Amino acid sequence: MLGEGIIKGMVETARNFVGSYSDPERLTTVEYPEDKIPAKENARNFPFLVYDGDDAARGLRCVACQICEKECPPKCIYIVKSKDKKPDYIGKPQFYPAVFDIDVSVCMSCQICVEVCPFEAIKMDTEFELSNPDRFGGLLQDKHRLAKSNEYYHKIHETEAAEVDARLAAEKAKAEAKARADAEAKAAAAAKAATAAATPKPAPNPTTVAPAK
Amino acid sequence: MQAAFAIIAALTLVSAIAAMSLRNLVHCALCLAVAFAGLAAMYLQLDAQFVGFAQVLVYIGAVAILVVFAILLTRSGQPVPHSVVSRSWIAGVAIAVLVFCVLTRVILSSSVSQRSLPAKPSPTVREIGNQLMTWYVLPLQVIGLLLTAATIGAVIIAMNERKSAGGDHRVTADQGHGHGHLAAPTGLNEGNATSIASETGSESPAHYPQPEREREVLAK
Amino acid sequence: MIIGEFFRGLFLMIWRVATDQPEAKADLLAVFPPSARPVISAVLTVSPIIGIFATLFALTTLLERKGLGRIQNRLGPNRVGPFGILQPVADGLKMLTKEDIIPRSADALVHFLAPVVLAVPTILAFAVLPYGRNLVPVDMDAGILFFFAVGASTELAIFMAGWSSRNKYSLLGAMRAIAQMISYEIPLIISSVSVIMIAGSLSPVEIIAQQGRYLAGGFVPHWFVLTPWGLAGFIMFLIASLAESNRSPFDIPEAESELIAGHLTEYSGFKYALFFMAEYFGMFAVSGLAVTLFLGGWHAPFEFLEIVPSYVWFFAKLMGLVCLFIWVRGTVPRLRVDQLLNFAWKFMLPLSLLNLVVAAVWHFTAAWEFPGAGLGRWLLGAVMIGVPYVWLGRALSGSKKITQRTYRFAD
Incomplete structure (x- = not known):
């Protein structure tokens, strides 16, 4: 009969109305500033720079390669490369960003900077309360504000951070192994050269060994 | 009472003239609605409540709306570029005045105007x-x-x-x-x-x- | 001395209004010179009406937001003041302090006049409603006709708002509003005509007086809604008044999702507040008329409750209807334009015309004397309106086959 559906619907909404008073479980909303829903692990909002260790200035993984700056669709990243170099996590000397700014008001949270970074240096944060009374300085975040520790990264994206760490550790191990192998090879070569030099057979040219490194 | 009548009559006349002479058709229709309202006020002033309210309900509530609808559905509301007054307006006014004079003459001379006013009914x-x-x-x-x-x-x-x-x-x-x-x-x-x-x-x-x-x- | 008289008159007036006595203003008016009395009297009548309904408006906006929230399993506004009670104040302040924007290409005069032309008739409509036993602002012989006449003139205001904004959404909204209001005014008027026919009067006071009797030892009021034609008329009146006041599910003129806000698109600040207020005032007025026509006006539901002041009952019924409107808004989705007009012309109009016939039958069977005549009469009326309702409902909705919808361009 015509009108039956409306009656059913009104009974349903009445049930909601009464139920929302008697059963707080029904309320789907959260009283935001007081209560917050913990961020989901895959949540992402705004990038930050990861650093290892305790010192943000020294541990920064970023090497100022400027790939993210080039790839950023809305061009919200601004990087100035340093003049000098400092050792990275492997110990290899690398450049570091003298200036690294991201404009909050321009960033569109696309995560492309994260995808393209070969050094696992930039990651997405779950922090979303970015509003600021100062619309110039407050919205342009410099590298000191962007830098967050690897522990923080572990806290917000546990699985992903573990993968990244494993990968970095593997790379570091590989690099170390390679360095060790190099060193061994060098030592072997040196030993060989030494033995060769020790033999009565005259050495062709001792200088050829020395600069071989 | 006289002052109220004068105000209402002036309003009705002015808006009726505006309804004829404005260039934007929608403005004309709105002025027509004002003229209808003036007429309704006139009826109310004569203690004819029923007619006055019926005038508002039918003319403002329906006729004016339908006029406006017709304007919107038939052409754009752009004002006409040329003057709305015809070039032969002098002749028109003359004919209108002539007709008015004739009608006045006829009515005044007829037996209707000789009759005394009936007692005011209170319908x-x-x-x-x-x-x-x-x-x-x-x-x-x-x-x-x-x-x-x-x-x-x-x-x-x-x-x-x-x-x-x-x-x-x-x-x-x-x-x-x-x-x-x-x-x-x-x-x-x-x-x-x-x-x-x-x-x-x-x-x-x-x-x-x-x-x-x-x-x-x-x-x- | 004069001041003493003034305060005596004032307190007497308040006391008399509170206790349902006639001639409440007489003592206060006697203080003033005779030439000033009509103006003072009008002010004394008008200002409480506007004050009370403005307060009711503020309360209703809060009630609506809270109620809709609960219907959707939310809390509703709860930030301003305890439990969000001060939310209407905050809304009002926001409206008043906002910039008043007039589009450059808008017709400035008509754009300005539209909210005024809308607000005046909606407030005028309160003039003829009887709020209590002796609380009628204007006891007019053709009161119901006056109500519908001023209600009809709001349509032009909405058209003015839509057309003068020079915005296609506004114009579309205005056209929809007019089509809808014209279509639903007919069932609205015809369903109230049945009451007028039975009561034999266009005066709200007279109509309420006819509903003032009690049957069955004072426990069944003689309200028109308790008759078959009255019930059908009341439901149709409510549906049509929902459409007249542009409320959901008939809010297609200001459909936010398709027309932004229809004729309200280009309005801001105080003018927008006026439109908003006029909408709610219209809802109150039409609910007040429904109370007057069908729910016995200010009469109590049971005879022994007549001790309670009459205006309490009037406003209780009014707020009950307003809550029903809010409930419907929280439940029913918006109609499409064609559904809306089909419903008006193919369903509401025939049924309301038929309801007139039922009312006539009811009128002529009043003389039945045989035992069980009352029940028989009731059943006859119920069958006369119920069977066509079911049949028409089947005919209109049954012809449609529900099939898989196919999209020509979207696949």
Whole structure:
């Protein structure tokens, strides 16, 4: 009969109305500033720079390669490369960003900077309360504000951070192994050269060994 | 009382003249609505409540709306570029004055004006209803029949239009329709008020725009 | 001395209004010179009406937001003041301090006049409603007609708002509003005509007086809603008044999702507030008329409850209807334009005309004398309106086959 559906619907909404008073479980909303829903692990909002260790200035993984700056669709990243170099996590000397700014008001949270970074240096944060009374300085975040520790990264994206760490550790191990192998090879070569030099057979040219490194 | 009459009369006249002479058609229609309201106020001032309210309900509530609708559906609301006053306006005014003089002369000389004014009646709505249902029942029924026929005719026109959709025919049909809009609603609305009253035996007038208009709206 | 008289008159007036006595203003008016009395009297009548309904408006906006929230399993506004009670104040302040924007290409005069032309008739409509036993602002012979006349003139205001904004959404909204209001005014008026026919009067006071009797030892009021034609008329009146006041599910003229806000698109600040207020005032007025016509006006539901002041009952019924409107808004989705007009012309109009016939039958069977006549009469009326309702409902909705919808362009 015509009108039956409306009656059913009104009974349903009445049930909601009464139920929302008697059963707080029904309320789907959260009283935001007081209560917050913990961020989901895959949540992402705004990038930050990861650093290892305790010192943000020294541990920064970023090497100022400027790939993210080039790839950023809305061009919200601004990087100035340093003049000098400092050792990275492997110990290899690398450049570091003298200036690294991201404009909050321009960033569109696309995560492309994260995808393209070969050094696992930039990651997405779950922090979303970015509003600021100062619309110039407050919205342009410099590298000191962007830098967050690897522990923080572990806290917000546990699985992903573990993968990244494993990968970095593997790379570091590989690099170390390679360095060790190099060193061994060098030592072997040196030993060989030494033995060769020790033999009565005259050495062709001792200088050829020395600069071989 | 005199002052109130003067204000209302001036308002009605000014808005009626504006309704004729403004360039923007929608402004004209709105001025016409003001003139209707002035007339209603005039009726109310004469203690004719029923007629005054019926005037507001039918003319402002329905006729003005339908005029506005007709304007919007037939052409754009752009003001006309040239002057709205015809070049031969002197002749027109002269003829109008002449006709007015003749009519005045005739009325003044007729026996109607010699009669003394009847005692001021105090018509209650109940009396009006009784009169309509007893003494004037035949005219009421005839008007009701006429307007029902008009409504049915309008519906039939609208149905035919839907069948023959497409091509040049459609365009001409639309144009023909536009004229119909302007002319038809006045009669229809007044009429259905009375026709409904006749059916119900009550005095409440209801206006009754033909469904064709709604279909037109849908088509847009 | 004069001041003493003034305060005596004032307190007497308040006391008399509170206790349902007639001639409440007489003592206060006697203080003033005779030439000033009509103006003072009008002010004394008008200002409480506007004050009370403005307060009711503020309360209703809060009630609506809270109620809709609960219907959707939310809390509703709860930030301003305890439980969000001060939310209407915050809304009002926001409206008043906002910039008043007039589009450059708008027709400035008409754009300015539209909210005024809308607000005046909606407030005028309160003039004829009887709020209590002796609380009628204007006891007019053609009161109901006056109500519908001023209600009809709001349509032009909405058209003015839509057209003068020079915005296609506004114009579309205005056209829809007019089509809808014209269509639903007919069932609205015809369903109230049945009451007028039975009561034999266009005066709200007279109509309420006819509903003032009690049957069955004072426990069944003689309200028109308790008759078959009255019930059908009341439901149709409510549906049509929902459409007249542009409320959901008939809010297509200001459909936010398709027309932004229809004729309200180009309005801001105080003018927008006026439109908003006029909408709610219209809802109150039409609910007040429904209370007057069908729910016995200010009469109590049971005879022994007549001790309670009459205006309490009037406003209780009014707020009950407003809550029903809010409930419907929280439940029913918006109609499409064609559904809306089809419903008006193919369903509401025939049924309301038929309801007139039922009312006439009811009127002429009043003389039945045989035992069980009352029940028989009731059943006859119920069958006369119920069977066509079911049949028409089947005919209109049954012809549609529900099939898989196919999309021509979207696949």
